[in-house]
Amino acid sequence: MSLAKRIIPCLDVDAGRVVKGVKFVDIRDAGDPVEIAKRYNAEGADEITFLDITASSDDRETIEHVVEKVASQVFIPLTVGGGIRNVDDIRRMLNAGADKVGINTAAVHNPGFVQEASQKVGSQCIVVSIDAKKVSSASEPDSWEIFTHGGRKPTNIDAIEWAVKMTDYGAGELLLTSMDRDGTKSGFDLELTKKVSESVSIPVIASGGVGNLQHLSDGVSKGRADAVLAASIFHFGEYSIGEAKAHMRKQGITVRE
Amino acid sequence: MEKVAIVDYGMSNLHSVFSALTKVSNGNFDIQITRDPSVISNSDRVVFPGQGAAADCMRQINQFDLAGSVQKAASEKPFLGICMGMQVLLEHSQENNGTECLGLLKGSVKAFSDTFKIADISAHKIPHMGWNTIDQKIDHPIWAGVNQHSYFYFVHSYYVSLADSKQSAGMTDYGVEFSSVLTDGKVFAMQCHPEKSADNGLQLLTNFLNWNGN
Numbered sequence: 001m002s003l004a005k006r007i008i009p010c011l012d013v014d015a016g017r018v019v020k021g022v023k024f025v026d027i028r029d030a031g032d033p034v035e036i037a038k039r040y041n042a043e044g045a046d047e048i049t050f051l052d053i054t055a056s057s058d059d060r061e062t063i064e065h066v067v068e069k070v071a072s073q074v075f076i077p078l079t080v081g082g083g084i085r086n087v088d089d090i091r092r093m094l095n096a097g098a099d100k101v102g103i104n105t106a107a108v109h110n111p112g113f114v115q116e117a118s119q120k121v122g123s124q125c126i127v128v129s130i131d132a133k134k135v136s137s138a139s140e141p142d143s144w145e146i147f148t149h150g151g152r153k154p155t156n157i158d159a160i161e162w163a164v165k166m167t168d169y170g171a172g173e174l175l176l177t178s179m180d181r182d183g184t185k186s187g188f189d190l191e192l193t194k195k196v197s198e199s200v201s202i203p204v205i206a207s208g209g210v211g212n213l214q215h216l217s218d219g220v221s222k223g224r225a226d227a228v229l230a231a232s233i234f235h236f237g238e239y240s241i242g243e244a245k246a247h248m249r250k251q252g253i254t255v256r257e
Numbered sequence: 258m259e260k261v262a263i264v265d266y267g268m269s270n271l272h273s274v275f276s277a278l279t280k281v282s283n284g285n286f287d288i289q290i291t292r293d294p295s296v297i298s299n300s301d302r303v304v305f306p307g308q309g310a311a312a313d314c315m316r317q318i319n320q321f322d323l324a325g326s327v328q329k330a331a332s333e334k335p336f337l338g339i340c341m342g343m344q345v346l347l348e349h350s351q352e353n354n355g356t357e358c359l360g361l362l363k364g365s366v367k368a369f370s371d372t373f374k375i376a377d378i379s380a381h382k383i384p385h386m387g388w389n390t391i392d393q394k395i396d397h398p399i400w401a402g403v404n405q406h407s408y409f410y411f412v413h414s415y416y417v418s419l420a421d422s423k424q425s426a427g428m429t430d431y432g433v434e435f436s437s438v439l440t441d442g443k444v445f446a447m448q449c450h451p452e453k454s455a456d457n458g459l460q461l462l463t464n465f466l467n468w469n470g471n
Contacts, residue, residue: 002389002430002431003381003385003387003388003389003411003431004387004388004389004408005387006387006388041455046387046388071272071273071276072276072279072280073280075273075276075277075280075452075453075454075455075458075459076410076453076454076455077410077453094270094272095270095272096272097270097272097273097276099270099273099453122308122309122310123384124308124384124386124412124413172384172386172412173386201382201383202382202383202384203382203384203386203387204382226382226386226387227387256388256408257408
């Protein structure tokens, strides 16, 4: 018996509704975050992550209501990311029922924010999201750089150094997304994942690129990730969380029953 | 209606504990979040959660003058400690260069990092975060309907080391085998978060609400 590797479905939420169409045949309202969260919980999801992609600041507080509603009915850890800029934002999410918040751009602009946040609410609540892109050419040793704004803005910050720094600053966990792989369904960037996971003492969640169940297993066994996050393969009903766990178990990976 | 007090000493987000208890209480219990000693002493059962660092927790408990009420409640009525609400029941924690705790149970709280260093274990990330199993060491009404080796959700960097292993109600393995659940008299306390442990957690909370403390 040992600590299980986690499978985390991720939902994009815009103005309180799940977007990128989740397709469960027997769900009445596929845009309702509560219905979908309940379904993932019933399938055995180990946590659920909500990414708030609401552009309009007027609609921002709707994510709080979403979290409140989900947290009153689904009793597994919930993470909320997107638009978290200060400790007040964090407290609002935690008070609504989130267990952890994801910090991305705000950490890049002001790394001290991660320090402040982990001191005020505890490291266990702070997930630093890292969006990384490979910047080395084929003839060079591998290197990755941090990007913000959905992978559009380069920062000249080395991804491995950044992961170590965020750990030192009090992050409780890292959500590592390969911007090269995100949306490609060609699997995680395993070299990046392994390099980051072996460079830090805190858990690493692999993200970006999952297209099949073997990709999830590889993230753990080859990428040394502590958890794997995916969106579309679960949303569109290609695979259930149960099937993902059965596949990982068959490969000798410990997962929660 | 039976009253349940969730002790709020400003060190954790109590929303989850409150909503999980509300869910399993089916409207049959009056559940209150409180730091008022009179509310605690008038309640029929007490839940004592907590998050964060040991020194901060003890400072808050003392600032709100809750140590006495907590100790009294733990000796008189069904009492459920969760996470830091379990750790501060011990005598002493290594956290924050050493913190004196409430001392309801004999033993101390140790750092995974120190233990891993001594044992030369490097493969384990800290915090111990995620779902792990509990090896139930005793029969207890609170384990009713919870299978042996069921998974619960953990997130912590320090662990309890009991002086008297007979007080351990469950053990968990994370590089080191530690007491993840302990019980003594009317106290039942666990390192993991039943309020975040899906059906197993809800079953355990249901059992707590039905437990007569014996």
